[in-house]
Amino acid sequence: MLELTHELGNVVLTGAFTDPLAAAALATGLAALGAGYAEGGIGAAAVGAMAEDEDLFVNGLILTVLPETLVILALVVVFIAQSA
Amino acid sequence: MSAAGRSNPEYVVARVRARRGRLYGDEQYRKLVRMGPSEIARFIEESGYEAEINALGSRHSGVDLIEYALNRNLAKQFDAILDWSEGRLYDLIARYLRKFDAWNVKTVIRGVYTDTDADDIEVDLIRAGEFDDRRIRRLLEADSIDAIVEVLEDTIYGDPLREAYAEYEETGVLVPLENAVDMAFYERLLSGLGGDAPTRQYRRFLEAEVDFRNATNALRLARSGADLDPAEYFIEGGTLLTRDTLARLARSVDELVEHIGESEYADDLGPALRDLEESDSLIEFEHAADTALLAYGDRLGVVHPVSVTPVISYILAKEREVENIRAIARGTEAGLSADEIESELVIT
Numbered sequence: 001m002l003e004l005t006h007e008l009g010n011v012v013l014t015g016a017f018t019d020p021l022a023a024a025a026l027a028t029g030l031a032a033l034g035a036g037y038a039e040g041g042i043g044a045a046a047v048g049a050m051a052e053d054e055d056l057f058v059n060g061l062i063l064t065v066l067p068e069t070l071v072i073l074a075l076v077v078v079f080i081a082q083s084a
Numbered sequence: 085m086s087a088a089g090r091s092n093p094e095y096v097v098a099r100v101r102a103r104r105g106r107l108y109g110d111e112q113y114r115k116l117v118r119m120g121p122s123e124i125a126r127f128i129e130e131s132g133y134e135a136e137i138n139a140l141g142s143r144h145s146g147v148d149l150i151e152y153a154l155n156r157n158l159a160k161q162f163d164a165i166l167d168w169s170e171g172r173l174y175d176l177i178a179r180y181l182r183k184f185d186a187w188n189v190k191t192v193i194r195g196v197y198t199d200t201d202a203d204d205i206e207v208d209l210i211r212a213g214e215f216d217d218r219r220i221r222r223l224l225e226a227d228s229i230d231a232i233v234e235v236l237e238d239t240i241y242g243d244p245l246r247e248a249y250a251e252y253e254e255t256g257v258l259v260p261l262e263n264a265v266d267m268a269f270y271e272r273l274l275s276g277l278g279g280d281a282p283t284r285q286y287r288r289f290l291e292a293e294v295d296f297r298n299a300t301n302a303l304r305l306a307r308s309g310a311d312l313d314p315a316e317y318f319i320e321g322g323t324l325l326t327r328d329t330l331a332r333l334a335r336s337v338d339e340l341v342e343h344i345g346e347s348e349y350a351d352d353l354g355p356a357l358r359d360l361e362e363s364d365s366l367i368e369f370e371h372a373a374d375t376a377l378l379a380y381g382d383r384l385g386v387v388h389p390v391s392v393t394p395v396i397s398y399i400l401a402k403e404r405e406v407e408n409i410r411a412i413a414r415g416t417e418a419g420l421s422a423d424e425i426e427s428e429l430v431i432t
Contacts, residue, residue: 051099
């Protein structure tokens with residue numbers, strides 16, 4: 001994580017955003033950040049619901065990982081950038 | 085857990101919604117009104133009150149058992165909600181639940197005033213507020229009203245009680261003390277409430293509650309014709325009445341009814357107000373006020389799904405359930421018919 005931040009700093013400082021791969025990496029990272037934020041809330045609610053009714057475990061799990069699709073979609077950007 | 089840290093409405097709301105689904109509905113109430121006290125006890129034991137009925141079953145029986153089990157379950161549920169909440173959410177919920185602290189303080193004061201046994205006082209307490217077990221134990225151990233005031237020294241009730249105590253010593257009646265407790269509670273209820281949308285909605289609900297309380301008090305005073313100063317009983321914070329209008333209107337029922345009829349609550353309370361003009365009973369009006377508050381509470385829960393409002397909505401619904409079951413149990417004990425009991429229930 002720390003090296004990544006360093007790398008990101010470098011990229012921004014040297015103005016290397018013309019490199020499509022760097023931009024794609026940034027996009028993926030931001031998407032992951034958003035997904036994490038969303039999962040925080042959903043996870044808290046899912047655990048609350050599970051505490052009341054254990055049968056909700058499967059539903060809770062599915063709903064919790066749902067924002068993960070964001071990252072998968074963002075990953076597509078990397079491949080597009082690579083082939084470009 | 086405490087007022088520190090970020091608030092966590094997601095967790096609390098998820099748990100509370102699950103519990104709300106388990107509250108009794110029309111169907112169950114219809115069954116309950118046709119039961120005797122022991123059947124009611126068995127029915128609630130099988131549907132969520134098992135631990136309480138078991139714990140109290142050996143010491144109490146009949147309607148008392150039901151009532152104490154209900155109180156204890158209410159306290160347990162609300163304590164749990166406070167336990168889960170953090171940050172601002174805790175503050176907002178605690179504001180409302182402090183009314184049980186006020187209730188407990190008043191119960192203990194009355195108990196000491198009438199020389200009741202500490203054990204007898206204890207079963208009437210609802211340990212749902214912010215006071216911890218230690219403070220409650222110290223309250224129960226207090227053997228004079230002076231000692232109670234001392235125990236509460238470092239709480240919000242400390243200063244007002246100290247002032248009211250002087251008046252109590254002069255007159256020997258409890259009214260100033262009880263008033264002081266109520267005032268301290270209502271003062272804290274609305275002060276420093278922040279400004280985001282869910283909180284504003286919550287605030288409107290609290291104001292409606294204060295308004296209805298003021299209106300009911302005023303109607304009672306006007307009806308009884310007693311020579312009491314209505315301004316003494318006025319609670320700050322509502323929008324319907326001010327101290328001056330209350331003092332003016334409390335002298336005549338008709339003017340008061342007219343004033344309420346012209347307010348924003350006219351839609352909710354209209355039919356009850358017409359009844360009030362025709363008949364002599366205040367019960368209809370108090371019922372309508374309760375139903376309006378409950379309906380508002382239900383609406384409260386859906387507009388801002390991830391905020392304090394669904395939690396408050398649940399708290400109201402749970403309180404109402406406990407009051408309904410209590411009314412059913414007491415009604416059956418008194419030999420009322422099923423229809424009569426049903427008319428006493430507040431169901432939306």
